[in-house]
Amino acid sequence: MNLRRDVFQAIADPTRRSILLLLASQSMTAGAIAANFDTARPTISKHIQILTECDLLRQEQSGREIYYHFNPNKMKEIAEWLMPFAKMWDDRFNKLETIMKKYKSKK
Amino acid sequence: MEQKTRINAEDGKQELVITREFDLPLELLFKAYAEPDIVEQWMGTKVLRLESKKHGSYQFETSDAQGNVIFRVNGTIHEFSPNRKITRTFEMENTPFGVQLEIYEFEQLTDNTSKLNMHVIYESVAQRDQVLKLPFAQGLNMAHNRIQDIISKLK
Numbered sequence: 001m002n003l004r005r006d007v008f009q010a011i012a013d014p015t016r017r018s019i020l021l022l023l024a025s026q027s028m029t030a031g032a033i034a035a036n037f038d039t040a041r042p043t044i045s046k047h048i049q050i051l052t053e054c055d056l057l058r059q060e061q062s063g064r065e066i067y068y069h070f071n072p073n074k075m076k077e078i079a080e081w082l083m084p085f086a087k088m089w090d091d092r093f094n095k096l097e098t099i100m101k102k103y104k105s106k107k
Numbered sequence: 108m109e110q111k112t113r114i115n116a117e118d119g120k121q122e123l124v125i126t127r128e129f130d131l132p133l134e135l136l137f138k139a140y141a142e143p144d145i146v147e148q149w150m151g152t153k154v155l156r157l158e159s160k161k162h163g164s165y166q167f168e169t170s171d172a173q174g175n176v177i178f179r180v181n182g183t184i185h186e187f188s189p190n191r192k193i194t195r196t197f198e199m200e201n202t203p204f205g206v207q208l209e210i211y212e213f214e215q216l217t218d219n220t221s222k223l224n225m226h227v228i229y230e231s232v233a234q235r236d237q238v239l240k241l242p243f244a245q246g247l248n249m250a251h252n253r254i255q256d257i258i259s260k261l262k
Contacts, residue, residue, distance in 0.1 A: 008236070012118055082114055084242040090112040093127050093223075096149040100135040103145070 007078060010054040015039065016047050020056060020070060027060065027069040116239060121232045123239070125225040133215040136223060137190045140211065155179075160187050165195070178202070182209075190215075197227075204238055205230040 010016055019033060034044040048068060051057040055074045060067045116123040129136050139145050143154040146167075155166040166181040179200040186194035193211040198204075210226040229235040 017118075082116065082239065085239050086110055086112055086114045088242045089114070089125055089127070090110045092149060093112055093129070095151075096136075096139045097129055097131060099145065099148050100129075100131050100139050103138075104131075104135055 007054045007056065007074065008081075010050055010056060011078065013047070015044075016051055019044075019047055019051060020075075023057065023068060023070040027067040029065050029067055033068065116235070119232055121230070121235050122226065122228045123235060125227070126222065127225075128216065128220060128222045130219070131221055132219055133190050133213060133221040136221045137213050140193060140213075141187075141189070152180075158184065160184065163187065182206075203234075205234050207234075207238075 011020070015037065018037070022028065022033060022036060030045055030048055031041075033048065034041045037044055048057065052059060052068070056071055057068045058071050060069060111127055113126045114123060115126075139149060141159040143157040146152070146157060147154050150167065152167040152169045155168055157163075157165040157167075161184065163184040164182065165184065166179060168179045169177050171177055181198055181200060182196040184193065184195045186192055191213055193209075193213075195209050195211075196206050197209050198206045207230070208228040210228075212224040212226075214222040214224065216222055227235075229238065
């Protein structure tokens, strides 16, 4: 993988997100992916290259064709990135709830 | 246990929304934000000042177990409507995170349950993403410190 590529940068682009959505349900060749967009073919190829470098897509050779498919494990990593932030707030709010329940019973 | 807190941070936006439902009457939930001694307890921070009123200001100070100050936060309260809404600024002193605008909306669900909607707006998308990564980085740092502790005991 090319270390220049940041996975968050990769999903920040709307075209690349559309490509991921397309491939979520099926594997496709670069040509079939490009056929879904009005954008020039080399631009789509570049997007596919970036997604592949970030490990969001995997290549699979089938005869003379290369099929791209979606790598769900990498997407899971992205979802987990927000987890510590959510957990921090959840812990704080749980504490708030516990303290205020005691406060209520003290009255 | 399943998390009850929802974070909505859309790609490329300089804001985020945190929502949480509480097993508490609305008045008690609001009190937890308005009373300095209660804020101290659940935020785990020292409240140097908290003037819960329009044009009021606040300053909190968080220390580590040894009593060293880790960081201070401060801000100004722009709206303080009991049991309904607090609008305030929030700044972590001496950090590159800038000033954020926080809008807290408190809502009654039933006599004994309530909901908090916390809308946070940052100066830029980059700043928001940096703040989001903070606990992640802290978690890593904590792991590093633990490793360092273990290693230094081996010496």
